[in-house]
Amino acid sequence: MILVFGGTTEGKKVAGILEEYARPYYYSTKTEIDFSTGQYGQYRHGAMTAEDLQAFCIAQDVKAIVHASHPFASVLHETIHTSAQALSLPVFRFERSYPEKQEHPLIRYVDTYKAATGWLEQHPVKKLLALTGVQTIAPLQYYWQQHATIFRILPRESSLALAKAAGFPEEDLILEMPGDDLQQASALIKQYQIGAILTKESGESGFLSTKIKAALENNIPILIVRRPVLPEAFIPVTDAASLIGHLNRLGL
Structure with missing residues (x-):
């Protein structure tokens, strides 16, 4: 099982990738949204503490986390990092693109x-x-x-x-x-x-x-x-090839 934290454009992209490659996953958001789970997905909502997240991962036999939530979700960043470290789970950060910083007086x-x-x-x-x-x-x-x-x-x-x-x-x-x-x-x-x-x-x-x-x-x-700095342990991925490549290496 793969746990996806979404609620963003990137979260929907990840869900689409996992559906395309027939990978079972849970899609998680803080507040309830309209989400079509497709053939391989399940949906949950509600904030989780680190203890809640660890219990969920154990109960659902989660083997990897894909973090595709908002870049300013600082509390969630820390919750995921703490839980993943405790359970020795890899975290793949599906990152959005950012415009190149411009030098301008305004x-x-x-x-x-x-x-x-x-x-x-x-x-x-x-x-x-x-x-x-x-x-x-x-x-x-x-x-x-x-x-x-x-x-x-x-x-x-x-x-x-x-x-x-x-x-x-x-x-x-x-x-x-x-x-x-x-x-x-x-x-x-x-x-x-x-x-x-x-x-x-x-x-x-x-x-x-x-x-x-x-x-x-x-x-x-x-x-x-500026967006918060993410934990160094998070593994950046930006597209289907890099995400599925990592999951394949894990046998997922």
């Missing part, structure tokens, strides 16, 4: 949200567009309570509920799926008179290139929070 990479908002305090803007996800609304409360901020979040009831629970004003929310439409991204900046963008280094699956192009086109700064 593009600023930072390590933390605190560093980003610290820069914004020193370089105030009329209005910030935060493209960092609904989970960052509460941690960034100290900033948006003092400065005009627009958050774009996924058009889901659960996302709206989280935003409301954090006390964020609903009129300053944009409920919209991200995409690669540069014209639409640029129109958003103009419509809301955005002075800067805050986003994450979420790669091409997160349409980072489009966000950067929109910022540059409108001559506004974009602050990009």
Whole structure:
């Protein structure tokens, strides 16, 4: 049995690969999603502690983990690493592609949200567009309570509920799926008179290139929070050939 952590574009790719190569797998997400298991897959959802994950792997006779979840899922990174080390399981990190870093005065990479908002305090803007996800609304409360901020979040009831629970004003929310439409991204900046963008280094699956192009086109700064460093024990894979090659060598 192979355990796949998904909920992303990459997770769906992995599931498709395992179906194509007739490998039995569990597909796991934190929150429940619509997922077609196909012929070889099974689905589970719900957060797991390291103890939960180890118990699950033992019960289901998991022989390998494919980690294809979001690059900013720091808690999950650590949970998988701890559990895999305890059970001597290989972890294959199915990585998304990232645009090459550009050197430009308007593009600023930072390590933390605190560093980003610290820069914004020193370089105030009329209005910030935060493209960092609904989970960052509460941690960034100290900033948006003092400065005009627009958050774009996924058009889901659960996302709206989280935003409301954090006390964020609903009129300053944009409920919209991200995409690669540069014209639409640029129109958003103009419509809301955005002075800067805050986003994450979420790669091409997160349409980072489009966000950067929109910022540059409108001559506004974009602050990009660098993705967390992954444990060295994770084995990077990027396509079907590399993933199946590793699984074949394990006899899976």
